[in-house]
C-alpha cells in the first residue's frame with residue numbers, strides 16, 4: 001500500500017513558486033529521500049505533507065488522507081522533525097519530553113524516547129544549554145514519541161557530529177525495519193545512499209531525477225581531480241576524465257579506488273599527479289557539473 | 297483532555313517566566329491595590345472614592361494580565377517557532393489557542409478576586425455586593441480580553457514589539473474606565489469608550505447591571521474569534 005502519494009504538487013510563497021508540480025509515491029515501510037540543495041523546495045514539500053501548509057495545486061495523500069483537511073487524523077499517525085522549530089529554552093530535556101508526552105496519545109515512556117535519541121545522560125540539562133546537534137536529537141525524540149506510522153524528517157542530521165549522525169542513521173534504519181515509512185530530506189548524498197530505498201533529486205521546485213536515475217547520479221558522485229601531467233593525452237588515462245584548464249576530473253562511485261588506479265598508472269610511467277584531490281562530491285558538485293547529466 | 301494539556305502548559309510557562317510574572321502580576325496588582333489604598337488614606341476621597349477606583353482598576357488588570365500577557369506570550373512563541381512545533385502534535389489549532397486563552401483568563405480571574413479581597417483590607421472597600429454578577433462579569437471579561445489579545449498578535453510584527461504595541465490598548469482601557477483618575481472627555485468620546493470590553497466589565501461590577509455588558513462582551517468575543525480565524529499567524533513573517 002502507498003503511504004505517501006504526491007501528484008502534481010504546486011505551492012507558492014507569495015509570488016514565488018517554491019514547488020512546481022512534483023509527483024512521487026512512497027510505499028508503506030520504505031525510506032524515501034528527497035535530495036536537493038538549499039532552496040530546492042524540500043521543506044515546503046514536507047510542510048505540505050505534514051498538513052502545516054495547504055497545497056496550491058495537485059493532490060497530496062498521507063495514509064490515504066488529505067493532510068490539510070484531515071490534519072487531526074493524519075497527525076495522530078505521523079511524526080515530524082521540522083527543519084527548524086523552537087523549544088522552551090528554560091525547560092530541561094526531561095521536562096520537554098514530559099510536556100510533549102502530554103500532547104501525545106499513548107506516548108513512549110520518557111526514558112525510552114531519550115534512549116532512542118541518545119540523550120539519556122542529558123535529561124537534567126536545560127534546553128538552552130544543549131549543542132545544536134543535541135537539540136537535533138531532542139527533535140528526533142519528540143518526533144518519535146507517538147510511535148508514528150509515517151515519519152517526516154527534514155534534514156535530520158544537520159549540525160550533528162559524525163557519531164551522532166551514525167547513531168541517528170541507525171535509529172532510522174531500525175524504525176524502517178519495523179515498518180515505519182520514512183520521508184527524509186537531505187543535501188548529503190551519502191545520507192540518502194545509506195538510508196533510502198529510493199530517492200528523488202529536487203532542484204528549483206522540480207524533481208530533476210528520480211528512482212534509478214537519481215541513484216546513478218549519486219553513484220557517480222565520487223570525484224578525483226588532479227593537474228594533467230604535461231604532454232599527456234587524457235584519452236591515455238585508465239579512467240575517463242574531463243579536462244578543464246589543465247585540471248582533470250574523474251567521476252567514480254568509489255573515488256579512493258579510482259585514485260589508486262590513477263596513481264599506479266602514473267607511477268608506472270614515472271609521472272606525478274600534482275594537486276591530487278579525492279572526495280565524495282556534494283550535491284552542489286552534481287549540479288555545478290557542466291555535463292548535461294541532469295535532464296531538465 | 298488535550299485542551300487540559302495546553303492549559304497546563306500555558307500555566308506552567310506563565311509562572312516560570314520571572315519578567316512576565318513581574319509585568320503581568322506584580323505591576324497591575326500593585327496598581328489595583330495601591331491606588332485605592334492611597335485614595336483612602338492620603339486623599340479625602342474616602343471609602344466611596346477608593347471603591348470607585350478599585351472597580352476601575354479591574355480594567356487595568358484585564359488590559360495587562362489578560363491582554364498584554366497573552367499577546368507577549370504568543371508572539372514570543374510564534375517568533376521562536378514554538379507554536380510551529382506545537383502544531384506538529386496531535387493538538388488542533390483550536391485546542392492550542394483555547395487552552396492558552398483559558399489559562400490566561402484563569403490567571404486574570406484569580407488576580408481580580410485577590411485584588412478585591414486585598415482592597416477590602418487595605419482600603420476598606422466593601423466586597424462585591426452581588427458576587428454572581430461580579431463573577432460573571434470578570435470571568436467573561438477575562439476570557440474576552442485573552443481572546444482579543446491572542447487575535448491582536450496578528451498586528452504585532454515582531455515579539456520584541458509586543459509589549460509596546462499593547463501600551464495604547466492599556467492606556468485606552470485605563471483612561472476610559474477612570475482608572476487613571478478623572479480625565480475630562482467629550483461626551484461622544486466617553487460614549488464610544490464605554491463600548492470597550494474593559495469598560496463593560498467595570499460598568500457591570502459598579503452597577504450590578506449585567507445584560508448590556510454581556511452583550512458588549514459577546515460582540516467583542518465574536519469579533520475576536522473571527523479575527524483569530526482570519527489573521528492569526530503561527531509562524532513569524534519571513535522578509
Ligand SMILES: Nc1ncnc2c1ncn2[C@@H]1O[C@H](COP(=O)(O)OP(=O)(O)O)[C@@H](O)[C@H]1O
Pocket residue numbers: 013014016017018036037038039040041042043044045534
Ligand atoms: N514562508 C516563505 N516565504 C517566502 N518564501 C519562502 C517561504 N518558505 C520558503 N520560501 C522560498 O521557497 C524556496 C524553497 O524553500 P524551501 O522549501 O525551504 O527549500 P529547501 O528546504 O529545499 O531548502 C526558497 O527559495 C525559499 O526562499
Ligand SMILES: [Mg+2]
Pocket residue numbers: 039042043044083154
Ligand atoms: Mg529545507
